[in-house]
Every structure is written in structure tokens, then in C-alpha cells.
Amino acid sequence: MSPIAEDDIVRRLRAAGCVFAEEEAALLLEAAASPEELEALVGRRVAGEPLEPLLGFAEFGGLRIRVDAGVFVPRRRTELLAREAAALTRPGDAVLDLCCGAGAIGAVIASRVPGAVVYAADVEPAAVRAARANLDPARVFEGDLFAPLPTELRAALAVIAVNAPYVPTDAIALMPPEARLYEPAVALDGGADGLDLHRRIAVEGPDWLAPGGSIVIETSDEQAARTAALFEASGLAARVLTDDDLDGTVVIASRRPPTP
Template structure:
């Protein structure tokens, strides 16, 4: 499997635990329908670093002059470009995105890579905290024929994920972590992936406004130390994994030792994997 890559010109930039495309200043947009260059000017004035590239995407997505003006106004007001367009590129795939739904980050490509390396056709993948369903869909693209189940507690995310996951033959469930999963999967899962929120509660306020103000809090807030969901996933994973199965969970470099400790506390062997190019860290746990 080759590495997943996005267009560097349009790639989201990682800022610590947070993410921003660089368009952060809320302003009022003038009418942009008469002159495409006005779109570029409006975006540049709002602080969008790649104003020309974003303008081209917005012009291509717009269905009318009024729709274009509405999209530009949303972007100028700070809404993530992916939510304004209605799609995000992840691992070379175009995935549907809706307002308030967590936008896939490039660093999560490492989760995809580590999961896909441990799967073969017919294997079972469960993607927890699935958001748009990006991880599961990307893994399925690299390993055709897997059995894919995804789950999220946010009903808006679940609706979005179904539009991405069901076309590749997967199943999406609404509920808290493993609660909605089919019981007959217990002990049969080959890989569990999780990009669970891991931003400490007190640090959410310091995230870029694109995330803080436009993505559901449940997709960002990981509790007092950021690892509440990691500990819960570490506790539930052994009951679903087959012997020799794996848990692949995204974390940060500074939190990785504690994420790994949560896995070993529940009997799994844990290994930290990093990718400097992606600025990404995952912990891979293996059930004995």
C-alpha cells in the first residue's frame, strides 16, 4: 500500500493539537458574483492563505451567483472550507462533510496506514468515533473486501458517515462507542481504529476558531487530560478483538505514553508509531 497524500497546496495545517487552514478573521463579504477576482479579494482580506486555490474550489462548487455569495460569506466568517464545499479530500478520496462534523485531518492518514497493514480481504474492521467515516472508507479503498463497521455518538456525523461508508459496503451505527455494535462481532474483530477526541478540556478554548466554533464539541473534548475516551476504548477493545487483533488509536506525541499505558493496563501489548512528515502519532495495541 502506498502512503496516503493530499495536495500540499490545499492541505490543512496542524497547529499543535488543533487545525486551521489559515482563514481566521471574520469579515463581511461584498457581492462576489459579478467578478471571480472578487472572491479572491474577499478571501485574501479574510486572511485565507491559499485564497486563489480556495476561490477556484468555491467557484466550481457554486450552483448560482447567490449560492456563490453564500459560500464565500460562510468561508469569510471562518467556517472550514471543507464544510462550505460539502466535501473533504482524505487519502486521495473525496468524502462528504456537513456543518458541525469533524473534518478529517491529514495526520490521521497514519491510522489508515497502520490499520490497512494489518488487514486482508474478509477481515473485520471497526472504526469508533468515526466522524465522516473517513478512516474506514480509506482503509476499505486500500484493502478491498473487508467487513467494515463504523460508529459515532453524534447523529449528524452518523448521517454524514452513512453517505460515505454505505457506498463501499460498510455499516454505520449510532451510539456511544461500542454500545451500538452488533453483538455477533464480539471476539471476531481484526482491527479497531479510533480517532477519538484527545484535546484536554481546558485546551479546547485555545483551538483555532474553525475547529472550536464549527465542529461539534463532542468531537474535540477528550476530558480533563484528553484521554477519557482512550481509557474507555482500551477497556472495551479486548472484548471485541480476536486473539492477535489490533487497536490503532490516534494520539499526540506528548500523550502517547499515557495512551499506551491505558492499553497495557488492559492486557494489550502497545507500541507507539510516529510519522514526522504527517506530524502524527498513533498507539497500536495487540490483544494476546
């Protein structure tokens, strides 16, 4: 098979509606080991498969994160969550990447804070496999929220970084096909109002925080006040932080200092 010209790849990607056709074409050319593999990758992308699993990685926070088919792809807006969680972390701190997906947030924290001890957990087996490729596999656990964690982490985590699903169930049908057709529903569906997991984490999370520890959780601009209120109701001091450049919103909920 003759090599495919880059301009032909760009043309096909544009026709399929790919906004960043030039950048995607360059990445597909880099990823393919042969003309046959390149043709297959371009065909799958044109058919609607998300780019990152085809490449085997996602660019996130300056890192290349391994991403497999059927695993939630880290979004650029979540770089706000990773940045703020890393800023709260000190060398030697125990940190949890909860609902970790491929472990992108934990990987950024580990890269920016040498000596941080990063744990991760997710309920989805494919995500756990990917996270074990991006993080220390001995510290990546499979199960529902905090349930699979070692008991010695209770009251010992300096930072809990969370990108739990927060899309309302009825809104999933409105998401781009790349997400709703190729990513697991468990990574998207946040229940009727999108906050089912946030409610559980607000109740369970404080028991896992060390003194002075913080939970940093991604949410939407529309849901932020309600997310913050959930953590306030659990006794944490919560504030909302947004980044317009990233189109990201997080709630940072921290243990209140003890009353003298």
C-alpha cells in the same frame, strides 16, 4: 448577479486570513452552481465557517469524503491512522471505525482493502448521517463507543481504528475558531487530561478484538506514552508510531500471542 472574478475571491479570502486562498477559491468556484451561490459561499467562508462543510466534502486519503455542517472534519494527520489501519487489514477482515465522524477512516480502509467488511460507530447523530453516506449505511451504528454494535462482532474484529477526542477540556478554548465554534464539543473534548475516552477504549476494546487483532488509535506526541500505557495495562502490546510529514501520532495496540 455578475460572476465574481477568481482574483477577487482570492483577495477576500486572504484578507480573512485564509492561508491557502488560491486553492480555496478554486474549490469554491467548482462547488457553486450559480454566481449567487458562489457569493453566498465566499461570504460564509470569509465570515469564518470551515471550508469543507461549505463544499460538502473533505479531501482525505485520496478520497472525497462527504462532510456536512456540524460534523467533525477529518484532519490530514489522521491519514496516518487510516494508513496504518489499512495496512493491518486483510480481505474478509471485519474492521471497526470507532468514533467515526464522517467515516473517513473506514472509507479509506474500504478503498484500499477490497473485501474488508467495514463497520463504524459514533455517538453524534449528524456524524452518523454523514458516515452512512460514505460507508455501507447498514453497518454504521449510533451510540456510545461499542454499545450499539451487534453482539456477533465481539471477539471478531481484526482492526479497531479509533480517532476518539483527545483534546484536554481547557485546551479547547485555544483551538482555531473553525473547530471550536463549528464542530461538536463531543468530537473534541477528551476530558481533563484528554484521555477519558482512551481509558474506556483500553478497557472495553480488547473484548472486541479477534485473535491477533489490533487497535490503532490517534493521540498526540505529548500523550502517546500515556495512551500506550493504558493499552499495555489491558494486556495488549503497544507501540507508538509518528509521521513528521503528517504531524500525526498513533498507538498500535495488539493482542499478545498466547503463552505456550
